[in-house]
Amino acid sequence: MREPFIVKDCTLISIATGEEAQNLRELSDRLKSIHPGCIYYHFWGGMLRSSFDEPEYQNDFAAWAWHCLHDSRLAERLAIIDPSHHREIEDLRRELVDVIEERLAESETVPWAQSGQRFKFIRSQIIVFNPDKRINHPEEMAEQIAGLSLGSVFYHFIDARRRTESGRSDFVEWLRMDEDGQYDEMIKQINAIDPYFTTLTDLRRDLAAIFHNNCPTGEETS
Amino acid sequence: MTSALESYAAIVGNEVIDHLRQLAEPLKGMKVVHVNSTREGGGVAEILSWLIPFKRELGLDAEWEVITGETAFYQCTKSFHNGLQGSPVGIPPLLLRAYEQTNADNAERLRSTLEEADFVFIHDPQPAPLLRLCPNRKGKWVWRCHIDLSRPYRAVWKYLRDFVAGYDASIWSLADFAQPLPHPLYLIAPSIDPLSQKNRELYPGEVDAVFDRWGLDPQLPLITQVSRFDLFKDPLGVIHAYRMIKEFTPVQLVLAGGGASDDPEGDEVLREVRKAAGDDPDIHILLLPADAHREINGLQRASTICLQKSTKEGFGLTVTEAMWKGKPVIGGDTGGIRLQVINHHTGFLVNTPEGAALRVRYLLKNRDRLEAMGRKAKALVLNNFLVTRHLREYLTLMFATMHKGVERIEL
Numbered sequence: 001m002r003e004p005f006i007v008k009d010c011t012l013i014s015i016a017t018g019e020e021a022q023n024l025r026e027l028s029d030r031l032k033s034i035h036p037g038c039i040y041y042h043f044w045g046g047m048l049r050s051s052f053d054e055p056e057y058q059n060d061f062a063a064w065a066w067h068c069l070h071d072s073r074l075a076e077r078l079a080i081i082d083p084s085h086h087r088e089i090e091d092l093r094r095e096l097v098d099v100i101e102e103r104l105a106e107s108e109t110v111p112w113a114q115s116g117q118r119f120k121f122i123r124s125q126i127i128v129f130n131p132d133k134r135i136n137h138p139e140e141m142a143e144q145i146a147g148l149s150l151g152s153v154f155y156h157f158i159d160a161r162r163r164t165e166s167g168r169s170d171f172v173e174w175l176r177m178d179e180d181g182q183y184d185e186m187i188k189q190i191n192a193i194d195p196y197f198t199t200l201t202d203l204r205r206d207l208a209a210i211f212h213n214n215c216p217t218g219e220e221t222s
Numbered sequence: 223m224t225s226a227l228e229s230y231a232a233i234v235g236n237e238v239i240d241h242l243r244q245l246a247e248p249l250k251g252m253k254v255v256h257v258n259s260t261r262e263g264g265g266v267a268e269i270l271s272w273l274i275p276f277k278r279e280l281g282l283d284a285e286w287e288v289i290t291g292e293t294a295f296y297q298c299t300k301s302f303h304n305g306l307q308g309s310p311v312g313i314p315p316l317l318l319r320a321y322e323q324t325n326a327d328n329a330e331r332l333r334s335t336l337e338e339a340d341f342v343f344i345h346d347p348q349p350a351p352l353l354r355l356c357p358n359r360k361g362k363w364v365w366r367c368h369i370d371l372s373r374p375y376r377a378v379w380k381y382l383r384d385f386v387a388g389y390d391a392s393i394w395s396l397a398d399f400a401q402p403l404p405h406p407l408y409l410i411a412p413s414i415d416p417l418s419q420k421n422r423e424l425y426p427g428e429v430d431a432v433f434d435r436w437g438l439d440p441q442l443p444l445i446t447q448v449s450r451f452d453l454f455k456d457p458l459g460v461i462h463a464y465r466m467i468k469e470f471t472p473v474q475l476v477l478a479g480g481g482a483s484d485d486p487e488g489d490e491v492l493r494e495v496r497k498a499a500g501d502d503p504d505i506h507i508l509l510l511p512a513d514a515h516r517e518i519n520g521l522q523r524a525s526t527i528c529l530q531k532s533t534k535e536g537f538g539l540t541v542t543e544a545m546w547k548g549k550p551v552i553g554g555d556t557g558g559i560r561l562q563v564i565n566h567h568t569g570f571l572v573n574t575p576e577g578a579a580l581r582v583r584y585l586l587k588n589r590d591r592l593e594a595m596g597r598k599a600k601a602l603v604l605n606n607f608l609v610t611r612h613l614r615e616y617l618t619l620m621f622a623t624m625h626k627g628v629e630r631i632e633l
Binding site: 009011012013014015016017018037116120122123124125126127128129130131147149150151 | 237238240241244245247248372373394397398400402406407408409410556614615617618619621622625628629630631632633
């Protein structure tokens, strides 16, 4: 018997660390030792905090390189870093530092930001709570998923990547409980969703479409 | 009868309200007290006027207390405000003594309420010394700073820092404003209430009536800045910009503001603004009472473009209000305006009267662009700067404060 999917919800609160960088060299140095939560926050935190839906750059490092250092080349190289390709935050940290060091090596001068535009390192605390909702089978998930909160989508799809053994979403972990491979195609489709260049609303829509297409509800099949 | 939360659901969706109810469940019955220094006028009083009823509806035992003082107290705290925003002010010891004595007097009245509370939120520097004056406090104490402290005049901050360092946590509107303190520095942007008199939809005809009431020409583009008469809001720069626009296109300007009871410098700035306006019939300086919320609502809706040309700004709730009404905002490139005015999307960030004049002229000439920016501005506020998001972060912070330093808190 499949275990039910226990829906959880979450919310983030941002914390200023007091660490900051005035120029690209300082950014690189700080990044080497900054709390891993900061790196996570500046890549993923934008999904749950106040933000503009059409940002020019998906992560805060790229946005700072463009808006404050006015270095479009660096901004483009930082923007293409996809955190979902890294299971470990330390790998992501290394890639980030490599890109910045490369730029420093090819620059004649160290790019500086004005004093009011220093990069401020932020981290977050995540509060996970239980809305007392259980989903017993994938067909039921197909009916319910559009009603999940954006906090739930973040928790089960984004946050799960640093919690689960496979580094995948909770939806995939749950579907994998069936050993007969019944849901392999659906798992493949869920794993193919690019979680980074999107919003939580779009993510929820994409997940709902996959569950609907693979697990038609009674209403749809009748 | 529809509850307040249900009314908000019509705007933000049921999902958001359910989320708040679930989050608040473990906090039900907790006693939460907010303290500030004025019940009317200014952004803090506006925030508290919706936050308290909201918390109560979610089952928290929330109260709002106001400290009171004499003229010397308000002179001192106004100097703090200027100093914290970077002006090199000297504050006479007599005023500092009035500040400390006023807090001591208020502590006598409030001590038992504050010491019993599970959470105490102290807003801005005015009531900051209350922490020390309540030695038997049992709950968590959080200092909420609404001011831009990015470059404070050090002497003033050094004096105030001693009063706030002992809090369990502090809240800042932006990371740029946060000063190092020996406790967690939480970041929560302010918000507006879409159902308040200042922001709700108006009846048909109410906006037209604004033109009649203030002698405005409905055929002329209307540029409006709503803010206190404070030099940091740069009302003189706005008049300068208006004169540059008028050389090219007919336009009228409204500078609308009210005084707050804790701002003794407003009259002096108002005199300077009137002098700069001279006898130009298309400049309308409106000194409105603190409760003229519906009037401000009408003025913002009647406007073609809203300005907030501040040179220093905390968050800039007037920007949020204007954007909620679908107006693009031309704002000073400072403080929280940067968080709201996404350059070329929801408005323009400017640094000079010349920059403001240029952008106004551009938008007046490109009306489709003006409309599109207004729509984006409203969407940005809907998703990020309404009271529901603000309340969610306050509730989240309460859990976070109870689990100091823990990165993941499972309730």
